[in-house]
Amino acid sequence: MALAARPADWRYGYELGREVGLKAGSLYPILIRLADRGLLEASWENGPPSGRPPRHLYRLTASGLATAAELSAVAAAERHGSRRELRGAW
Amino acid sequence: MSEARRDLPRALVEAAAWALPDHRRAWGQAMLADLDHVEGLLARWRFAAGCVRVALVPPRPGGYLGRVLALGLAAAVGVSLYAATPATHVFAVAFAWLLAGYGWLAANRLSPGGLRRLRATSAAVAGAALAGVAAVVGLTVYGVTRYPWAGEDPAGLFSIFLAVVLTGYLAAALTPPRAALPYRGVAARYALPAVAAMGLLWAAGTLLHQAYGWGTTGWSVPASLVVPGVVAALATRAHRDVEAGVWVAACTGLLAGLAFFASGMMLTYASTGWYARDPSTIHDALAVGVDPASYIVGDNLGGLIIALLWMPLLTLAIGAVGANLVGDLHTRTQPD
Numbered sequence: 001m002a003l004a005a006r007p008a009d010w011r012y013g014y015e016l017g018r019e020v021g022l023k024a025g026s027l028y029p030i031l032i033r034l035a036d037r038g039l040l041e042a043s044w045e046n047g048p049p050s051g052r053p054p055r056h057l058y059r060l061t062a063s064g065l066a067t068a069a070e071l072s073a074v075a076a077a078e079r080h081g082s083r084r085e086l087r088g089a090w
Numbered sequence: 091m092s093e094a095r096r097d098l099p100r101a102l103v104e105a106a107a108w109a110l111p112d113h114r115r116a117w118g119q120a121m122l123a124d125l126d127h128v129e130g131l132l133a134r135w136r137f138a139a140g141c142v143r144v145a146l147v148p149p150r151p152g153g154y155l156g157r158v159l160a161l162g163l164a165a166a167v168g169v170s171l172y173a174a175t176p177a178t179h180v181f182a183v184a185f186a187w188l189l190a191g192y193g194w195l196a197a198n199r200l201s202p203g204g205l206r207r208l209r210a211t212s213a214a215v216a217g218a219a220l221a222g223v224a225a226v227v228g229l230t231v232y233g234v235t236r237y238p239w240a241g242e243d244p245a246g247l248f249s250i251f252l253a254v255v256l257t258g259y260l261a262a263a264l265t266p267p268r269a270a271l272p273y274r275g276v277a278a279r280y281a282l283p284a285v286a287a288m289g290l291l292w293a294a295g296t297l298l299h300q301a302y303g304w305g306t307t308g309w310s311v312p313a314s315l316v317v318p319g320v321v322a323a324l325a326t327r328a329h330r331d332v333e334a335g336v337w338v339a340a341c342t343g344l345l346a347g348l349a350f351f352a353s354g355m356m357l358t359y360a361s362t363g364w365y366a367r368d369p370s371t372i373h374d375a376l377a378v379g380v381d382p383a384s385y386i387v388g389d390n391l392g393g394l395i396i397a398l399l400w401m402p403l404l405t406l407a408i409g410a411v412g413a414n415l416v417g418d419l420h421t422r423t424q425p426d
Contacts, residue, residue: 014124014137024121024140029149032117036149042120055127056120 003040003060004068010043010057031058039064099138100125106138106145111199112268114148148198156200160193171227177234177241184246184253185227192257196265214278215341218285219263222348223256226398229355233387239380240388248395255398262344270337276325277334277341284321284338285345288314289353296357300364318342318405319412332417339409343402350401351394358390 002020003011017027034040041061048054060068103125107118121141128137168186171178230252234241243249266274295310318339326335358365362383365371375385 012124012127013120014127024124024137025143026140028117028121028141028144032114032144032149042116048123052126053119053123055123056116 003058004065004072007060007065010045010059012055013058016058034060034064039067095126095134097131097134099131099134102138103141106141109145109195109199110148117144145198146194156197157194160197161190164190164193171231174231175235175241177238177243178231178249180243180246181230181249181253184250185256188253188257189260192261196261199265214282215274215345216263218282218345219259219348222345222352223259225352226252226256226348229352229359230391230395233355233359233391237384237387239384240391242388248392252395252398255395259344259348259398262340269333270340273334273337276329277337280321280325280338281341281345284317284342285349288317288342288346289349291317292350292353293357296361300361314346315404315408318346318409321412322409323412323416326413326416332413335413335416336406336410339406339413340402342409343405346405347398347402350397354390354394354397358387362386 002016013027013031014024016022017024022030031040031042035042039061040058041064043057044054045057046054100122103118103121107115107122110118121144125134125137125141128134164186167189168182171182171185174182270277291310291314295308295313321342322335322339324335325338326332328334365386366382368382371382371386374389375382378385380388
């Protein structure tokens with residue numbers, strides 16, 4: 001969802017992990033799986049600072065954005081459904 | 091924000107990047123590049139630990155079978171060796187753990203189709219190395235079972251050393267560095283005949299010594315070490331590439347170490363009768379209070395276990411000299 005929030009922007013992996021509270025051991029496997037499924041595209045940054053290797057940049061592909069929108073809709077529907085159930089229970 | 095910081099977390103992430111399979115190499119580079127932007131030692135350690143976790147349990151559906159097979163094989167080897175004799179208990183436990191660790195990492199590193207490529211390019215070397223490791227283990231177990239004094243290793247140092255070295259042999263033979271891949275076919279073509287020639291020299295030295303008292307067995311080892319220098323030089327000349335010669339030497343060293351141990355222990359077992367009549371062996375055995383056969387088996391077993399380390403290193407060094415000498419000569423004789 002963090003990637004879907006700014007779909008046009010390329011994002012760094014480490015900063016993305018910090019934003020969503022994921023450590024490297026969880027973040028990279030997720031990114032790798034998303035890329036394997038064609039939901040994420042990765043690119044090397046141009047012109048990194050001298051003495052530093054170029055970093056990987058990530059953003060969702062079109063099908064990644066569609067999947068994110070779908071999941072977001074499902075999550076919203078579930079939240080709405082559970083609120084109604086709670087109201088019914090009281 | 092200038093140079094990349096060299097510290098232990100970086101070394102850990104580099105190791106994790108190395109352990110990733112070929113088709114995930116870019117992800118290893120991405121982790122390394124991200125580490126340069128992680129500030130604070132604790133945060134760097136946390137980040138490195140996460141990368142190590144990715145390398146140990148990479149996201150790769152289908153890799154589970156390889157890992158399960160590796161662990162099962164390691165457990166089977168460990169249990170068999172543990173059950174063989176009490177003298178092999180430390181070796182069995184150490185070898186099983188190391189095999190399991192290596193097998194796990196090796197299964198993780200295999201790219202899709204990697205196993206097929208491994209078989210296609212290095213079946214001869216991999217097969218010879220596997221047979222060599224099995225021979226070393228078999229001959230050691232036989233020796234310490236038949237001659238219990240030879241298996242005495244109170245601190246377990248020889249057992250652990252042997253387990254570490256044999257795992258290293260397997261790793262070098264089955265998962266060589268990526269830089270060696272283009273030379274695997276060449277290396278196998280030169281290394282196998284080279285090791286056969288070295289083996290003939292070792293056998294000749296021992297047999298001539300025992301049959302005719304001709305010199306000592308020691309001459310054949312230095313003489314055999316000329317072979318890697320020659321084959322590495324020949325490979326360099328034939329392929330006009332020093333690296334080809336160096337990888338031939340590395341492959342020769344790998345197989346020579348195992349062959350030296352196996353031939354040495356087989357000749358020792360076959361010659362215990364001769365050693366039982368050899369005055370210097372009898373003298374040394376009496377000094378430690380054991381029979382000459384147990385003494386010579388124990389003495390040679392210890393010496394040959396240590397040779398598993400120095401023989402490949404020396405072979406590689408001599409081969410590298412041979413390859414570089416021919417490489418220099420070739421460069422100097424090229425017209426400008």
